[in-house]
Amino acid sequence: MRNKNKYLSVSCNAGVAQAQQLGDLGDMESWYMPNGIANILSQHQVEQKYRITYDSWEGYYVVHHPKGPVRFCKDHQGLPYIDMGKSSTDAVILLVQTVRGNYAKGYTKKEVLEAKVARRQQGMMGAVSENDYPGLVSSHLLRNNNVTPAAITNARTLFRPDLANVRGKTVQTKPDPVVENYVAIPRDFVLANKHLTLAADVFFVDGIPLLLTLSRRVKFVTAKHSPVRTAIALANHLKKFYVCIIVLASPFVMY
Numbered sequence: 001m002r003n004k005n006k007y008l009s010v011s012c013n014a015g016v017a018q019a020q021q022l023g024d025l026g027d028m029e030s031w032y033m034p035n036g037i038a039n040i041l042s043q044h045q046v047e048q049k050y051r052i053t054y055d056s057w058e059g060y061y062v063v064h065h066p067k068g069p070v071r072f073c074k075d076h077q078g079l080p081y082i083d084m085g086k087s088s089t090d091a092v093i094l095l096v097q098t099v100r101g102n103y104a105k106g107y108t109k110k111e112v113l114e115a116k117v118a119r120r121q122q123g124m125m126g127a128v129s130e131n132d133y134p135g136l137v138s139s140h141l142l143r144n145n146n147v148t149p150a151a152i153t154n155a156r157t158l159f160r161p162d163l164a165n166v167r168g169k170t171v172q173t174k175p176d177p178v179v180e181n182y183v184a185i186p187r188d189f190v191l192a193n194k195h196l197t198l199a200a201d202v203f204f205v206d207g208i209p210l211l212l213t214l215s216r217r218v219k220f221v222t223a224k225h226s227p228v229r230t231a232i233a234l235a236n237h238l239k240k241f242y243v244c245i246i247v248l249a250s251p252f253v254m255y
Contacts, residue, residue, distance in 0.1 A: 002022055004020055004021070004022050006020075007019060010033075028041060029045065050063050059074050060073040060074065060083070069088055107154065107158065115155040118151040118155045119155045121147055122152075130152075130161065197216040198216075198241070199213070199214045200214075200238065202226060210223045213238070
């Protein structure tokens with residue numbers, strides 16, 4: 001395990017996580033996240049060592065390892081996971097992080113059971129904040145409560161932060177700015193599609209009228225909000241589209 005000067009940012013259901021430690025996973029490098037549940041491998045790095053095939057209909061990757069194939073499937077959210085039933089056990093390397101090792105760090109069986117009860121009660125209360133939960137218990141604001149503040153503290157140490165709070169109270173981070181990249185239209189493409197046929201129609205999205213235009217063969221699609229759908233208003237929208245085509249490439253002729 002070694003520290004890197006740069007870090008890796010990963011977007012997940014818990015927000016944006018960062019990894020700055022890099023370790024060796026077999027004969028490949030893997031980013032290590034102490035609080036994560038999986039190892040991050042670069043597909044480009046895996047492709048350099050093993051052959052990878054992809055079935056787009058079934059939605060899984062197969063890494064052809066010398067000891068047998070390893071199949072990566074996708075769950076309903078699109079997150080990849082290893083299908084142990086259809087992968088070679090000799091080729092699969094799993095580094096699973098569990099909380100079982102935390103039980104041996106000076107906690108009795110009774111303390112572990114009390115921590116489980118505290119975490120379960122926290123979920124039944126609608127995922128109350130971990131900052132407010134000890135105060136509610138200490139102030140005796142909960143009726144028929146058998147949970148102690150020590151059990152709440154032990155639950156966080158044993159089971160890490162409450163997932164319901166992490167998922168429900170993580171705010172969206174600032175997205176990356178959109179960078180405009182204008183690409184010149186190839187001359188051969190312009191000459192091959194000099195005459196354009198424009199198709200247009202009005203459609204509705206949640207009751208909002210939009211004028212849709214489609215350039216045949218070129219497949220250039222535009223959509224314009226059209227609250228007024230008279231012939232004159234629609235003709236003005238089409239004229240703006242024609243000006244846009246003229247600016248993009250003057251040799252185009254529209255019909």
